[in-house]
Amino acid sequence: MKNKIAPSILSADFGNFARDVKHLETAGADLVHIDVMDGHFVDNLTFGAGVVSALRSQTSLFFDVHMMVENPEKYVDDFAKAGADSMSIHVEATNHIHGALQKIKNAGMKASVVINPGTPVEAIKTVLPLVDMVLVMTVNPGFGGQKFIPEMMDKVRELTQIRTDKKLNFEIEVDGGIDDQTIKVAKAAGANVFVAGSFVFNGEVEKNIEKLKEELMEKL
Ligand SMILES: O=C(CO)[C@H](O)[C@H](O)COP(=O)(O)O
Numbered sequence: 732m733k734n735k736i737a738p739s740i741l742s743a744d745f746g747n748f749a750r751d752v753k754h755l756e757t758a759g760a761d762l763v764h765i766d767v768m769d770g771h772f773v774d775n776l777t778f779g780a781g782v783v784s785a786l787r788s789q790t791s792l793f794f795d796v797h798m799m800v801e802n803p804e805k806y807v808d809d810f811a812k813a814g815a816d817s818m819s820i821h822v823e824a825t826n827h828i829h830g831a832l833q834k835i836k837n838a839g840m841k842a843s844v845v846i847n848p849g850t851p852v853e854a855i856k857t858v859l860p861l862v863d864m865v866l867v868m869t870v871n872p873g874f875g876g877q878k879f880i881p882e883m884m885d886k887v888r889e890l891t892q893i894r895t896d897k898k899l900n901f902e903i904e905v906d907g908g909i910d911d912q913t914i915k916v917a918k919a920a921g922a923n924v925f926v927a928g929s930f931v932f933n934g935e936v937e938k939n940i941e942k943l944k945e946e947l948m949e950k951l
């Protein structure tokens with residue numbers, strides 16, 4: 732599967748989102764990762780569909796929306812209208828994961844299911860035939876700049892194996908603590924979509940994205 736770099740705008744300049752998102756396109760990002768937090772599912776607040784809608788006019792890059800929100804099914808239509816291309820929802824955040832993923836697909840977006848560090852792959856087995864992507868959290872959600880949890884790679888390997896055994900074709904995304912070292916570990920385990928917030932926005936964005944891409948091209 733194609734490797735993709737997904738810078739998270741959680742680490743962008745909140746006062747200059749439009750500028751920073753536009754810049755990601757020329758800097759070589761493959762998608763834009765947008766962290767939506769509601770202050771309930773996680774202890775942090777960010778922004779909603781209004782901001783996504785405003786950013787939509789700035790770039791044609793794929794918008795990968797990560798919902799850290801309770802009952803995310805309530806917001807599917809709003810984010811579809813705002814121009815989200817994909818919606819990732821946590822299995823821990825709803826009692827209706829299958830229906831919620833179907834709702835996302837019916838709204839014309841790619842559907843993705845997310846598991847927290849404490850949640851096993853078993854919890855999402857029944858929805859794997861339905862999803863375009865699985866997001867394996869490599870930190871506990873809520874904040875950028877945390878340390879990658881290497882034990883999560885067992886889950887990435889397990890998902891890679893299930894995908895082969897069941898002839899499925901979902902992508903595998905990792906999110907949290909991805910840098911020029913951990914990206915190699917995650918790739919080796921089978922991930923192909925790499926979210927990076929602090930690593931990309933700390934310093935020169937072009938150089939940092941280039942560094943991540945170089946590491947992906949290295950033979951393991
Ligand atoms: O979902 C997230 C936090 O809940 C962010 O996408 C993630 O933490 C990215 O930040 P960093 O690369 O700095 O870890």
Ligand SMILES: [Fe+2]
Pocket residue numbers: 739764765766797906926
């Ligand atoms: Fe995220």
